[in-house]
Amino acid sequence: MSRRRHVPAVLGLVAGALVAVPAPAAHAAPVQVPCSVPDLVAAINAANGSPGPDTLHLARSCTYKLTAPDPVNPGNGLPVITSKITIDGRGATIKRDERGHKVPKFRILLVGPAGDLTLTRTTISGGFATDCPAFPDPPGLACGGGISNLGRMTVTRSKFTGNTSQSDVFAQGGGIDNPGTGSISETEVTGNHVVYSGTDLGSGAAGGAIANDGPLTVTDSRLTGNTATVTADTQSFAFGAGIISFAETTVENTVINKNRAFARGGFARAAVSNGVLEPGTMKITGGSISDNTSDAPNGTAQGGGLATNALMTVSGVKISGNRAVAENGTARGGGVRLGPFGTLELTDSQITANTAEAPGGTAQGGGIDNPDGGSLKAERNKVLRNTATAKGGTAQGGGLYHAGGPEGLGTTTLKNNTVTHNRAGDGGGIFKASGVLTLNGDEVRANRPNNCSPVGTVPGCTG
Template sequence: MSRRHVPAVLGLVAGALVAVPAPAAHAATVQVRCSVADLVAAINAANNSPGPDTLRLARKCTYKLTSPDSVNPGNGLPVITSEITIDGRGATIRRDDRANNVPKFRILFVGPTGNLTLTHTTIRGGFATDCPAFADPPGLACGGGVSNTGTMKVTRSKFIGNTAKSQVFAQGGAIDSPGTGSVSETEVTGNHVIYSGSDIGGGAAGAAIANDGPLTVIRSRLTGNTATVTEDTQSIAFGAGIISFAETTLEDTVISKNRSFAPGGFARAAVSNGIPAPGRLTVTGGAIKDNTSDAPHGVAQGGGIANNALMTVSNVKISGNRAVAEGGTARGGGVRVGPFGTLDLTDSHVTGNTVTAPSGTARGGGLDNPDGGTLTARRNKVLGNTVTATGGTAQGGGLYHAGGTTGLGTTTLEENTITRNRAGDGGGIFKASGILTLNGDVIRNNQPNNCSPAGAVPGCTG
């Protein structure tokens, strides 16, 4: 054979070799009977098979988990390590907390290589006492229902009555997502995040959802969730609806009737942003309503929203929220901007929010920017907000502004309507210091006055 034919022959051999196809990975669909053992076996088989798998649960079955996963006892089911869709078809996966001596464990954990799609499924009664995403320091608790360190998509599902509890720091009563996540058309209700320690400065964050990775929430409801901390430990209960520590988008979502409770500590709003977090929290459409931050003889900071990073809010109804601190300090019934916060608020309604601090200090019924943050508000209606403090100080029914320790805090108002708000002083606006400007705003019919101190807000009288 001549030398020039050798490449051609090798090429034919190589072609023959590559022409033999490898077994193709393809999607598999598995019908899972109404049996916990079958569900565990199906997840294990899907993790070990090539390609994506769909597990179709028995319609409206309740899978009652009475013991944790044998390999990872912090979880009720095997860790999701591959691409798996769980199509619940109305089924419930729950920790059977009504049975005797059932240990505490979350329902699902999505590992770093996992990719979970969860649809038409109820996750109930999970109880996290560990935090697989943050193993150091120990003692953290994350994600009572689901902890996601990979990729997770939740649609048309429910998370009910899940808990994350820790003596160090707890976050994500229902969902904790340091991975990449999305939640759509889903109800997250009656979940709890609890700091039960006795040390000073613990925390409980995100009773419904906590995320340290990118997250999108669309057309969902986060309702009736609670964040609580041990009394008189100067600890923080915050984000009873959602706490975001990364890029987050909320669209057309209702966040209502959530409660942060921190006696002798710090209670922050139902929607809270990081301290300070990279990325931006964007809220578009929907409502943040009837939430409560309660800190007896402590500090309540924001009933609806507490922002201490980058945040954009547009076309949102922020109504009926409460910041309460008997014998303490309460501020920002609707919205509170922290010292590192930058908030753009447009085309929204901030109505009927209240700040109450009997024998204490109450400020900013609708909006509060007291510590050097930046607030830009355009075309909003700030109506009927109230600040009261029997035996104490009550200022800024519509807005309270101060420049913070640097004196450089800035509030820019443009074409807003601020009316029918009420406080002890500065029924419309109270400006203590800093920079506050008006441009085409309507400020009238506030009690006992529109702006205070007299002359502090150029363009505002009475």
């Protein structure tokens, strides 16, 4: 963290001369940008070339329709942001005007490594990423349909809608991709899409709304109705339909709702996901993760609401109505799922009415699933009315499913939680297959057909 030092101004004589502190440089007056794409392009180019920060005021409620990419950087609709620029949209929209299929594909904005963009009161729409500026090798990746930030980015009171990142190699960040340093507040990211359209096995699409590879804070925002999809039967991963984190990420008081990951014959993983590329923690505080779906027919659905395979802390969050669905496959963790490298601290949250559903297959952990060696510490949570169901198959752990993983190292430590009114084929409250699971002042009751299974595997749990 940087320090600021306040040095008192000193007025004195040095070698007979008067030394004065120079006055700060004046900020340029805001530039009023008419409702015209050429004027907007010219204003950004002029701001990039000026020595200090610049503010652009867009025409109120104007729609700037981009019909051609930037000639210098054709992956983008507007010139790359290379200096400190504020764009105050004042209700304006910047969109790629598709006009059928006549307009080339390009994202709307790219913030370069030296750029510093503040975007406020602006809608970004219709962008379509064709490259990945932060990761150009291997070629063919696509990142950030609406905006890709390699420098610094502050977004407030804005909207990203109908943007797409699609690739036959790997795609991430349907609405926003952040390899730089970013902050998003009071912003809606809705109806964006990330798509893997290739045929190679084991690739993926990550972050329907947002993908983060650099420090990012999301506050008081809404991530709704975004999708992550992959080509059927490629054993590929569709994950983080709301947000995927590969680095330090903080999410506060944000609604993550009705996002969908779909992977027929592959892996569909959670509206909120993190990975193991960087050591940063994903911290989620307040807000809700609700009514999201991970759907993997003939495949594996891993977490309907959130999934962690790295470091994650969750506090005061409502995780409700999420579904992990895998017809003739495996559905794990309707609300929450831990991977083999996952470490989760879950406190003061509600995990309610989530479902792991696998007709003809295996469903485990309607509320919470820790099956592969992860580490879960859960305190003062309510795990209520979750369901694991598998008509014609196996359904275990309505509230919680735990197994130690291949090496038996996985641990679940519960303290002062309430696990009630959950339902499964077996272990309506808790099913423990192996590993270490401990209770400490937890209330486990009124689950169907039983509270804990197999009998005697969970000390302190009966019935």
